[in-house]
Amino acid sequence: MASRPEIPKWLRFLRERVPVNIEVFEELSKEPIPHHMKNWWYCLGGTPLMLLAVQVVTGILLTFYYRPSPEDAYNSVRMITEEIPFGWWIRSVHHWAANLMVLAVGLHMIRVFFTGAYRKPRELNWVVGTGLLFTTLGFAFTGYALVYDQLSYWAATVGTNVAEQFPVIGPWIARLLRGGEAVNPTTLTRFFVFHVGAMPTLMVILLGMHIFLLRVHGVMELEAPEEVQQTPLTVEEDREGKRRFDPNRFFAFFPDHVTTELLVGMFLLTLLTMLAIVFPAHLGPPANPDETPLHIKPEWYFYPVFRWLKLVPLWLAMGGLLVGGLAFVLWPFIDGWIRRVKPRSELGTAVGAVAALLLVTFLLWEALATH
Secondary structure: OOOOOOOOHHHHHHHHHOOOOHHHHHHHHOOEEEHHHHOHHHHOOHHHHHHHHHHHHHHHHHHOOOOOOOOOHHHHHHHHHHOOOOHHHHHHHHHHHHHHHHHHHHHHHHHHHHOOOOOOOOHHHHHHHHHHHHHHHHHHHHHHHOOOEHHHHHHHHHHHHHHHOOOOOHHHHHHHHHOOOOOOHHHHHHHHHHHHHHHHHHHHHHHHHHHHHHHHHOOOOOOOOHHHHOOOOOOOEOOOOOEOOOOOOEEEHHHHHHHHHHHHHHHHHHHHHHHHHHOOOOOOOEOOOOOOOOOOOOOHHHHHHHHHHHHOOHHHHHHHHHHHHHHHHOHHHHHHHHHHHOOOOOHHHHHHHHHHHHHHHHHHHHHHOOO
């Protein structure tokens, strides 16, 4: 009888100190994923996570040279852009990854909304998702201000002034951001702390909650297509007789879903590199608190809010933003009440379509405006 091969010492060392049962990983690799997740549109949740990883890596590299003080911030960004080898590329990739992350999180929220994936029992995960969206926008806002050129300085000034107008908590938020009653030398340091400390911590907490709730409730399975419904259902069983998922309606996490995500990741890295080369991050003249630019515009993802503030009186604009924001966060519970009163109601779809149309209209309106 042949003797069993001796286990290498290094493997015995690892097994003794990390006693993890390999079957746990095997079970995770065979986790059933609904058939519709083969479509990129339905697995958008992984895209912001990959872009966040790019943000973390490039952000760490940038902090080696960035100096968060009004005297040195602009010159340190100029040095990164013009003198540090490949500094312009790292900064441009960081810039475009931030823009794509805002877009990806927004598209993911739209997909979840119109497929009804926020409904019972996933209401709390929607609330966590809105927190992730607002945190992503906070990342973008504070990061843009750190450049400390003329446009970013005045965009931060306008942004904090707008925040100050929110009912009740507005003045407190503005003082927290600015470190005073107006933008001052302390403001840049605070934005830096928010950008590299507070917001990453909040993002990790929200991501942990989001993934935990996703693991608890699983991915919502949409109705199978007609050709799948006509296929006889089959159930796989392993050697111990345990029930496996139906391969006509599900596919394995590994290698199928992992392969899809890897392909998306390769596409994102290629796209980021191309954008960084063709459209490198801009650097305008240094910030001048005594000279207000003629036309101040925020980044594109704040265009709808900026246009809304121009259209109506300030008190109505801020009230509308507050009501709209609360309705957005609490929508699963509002929709649940509507469907209890009127089952099979499609009012939620109509509300979402009108909101999306207004956002796109305001975004394009502000983008095409000359002043």
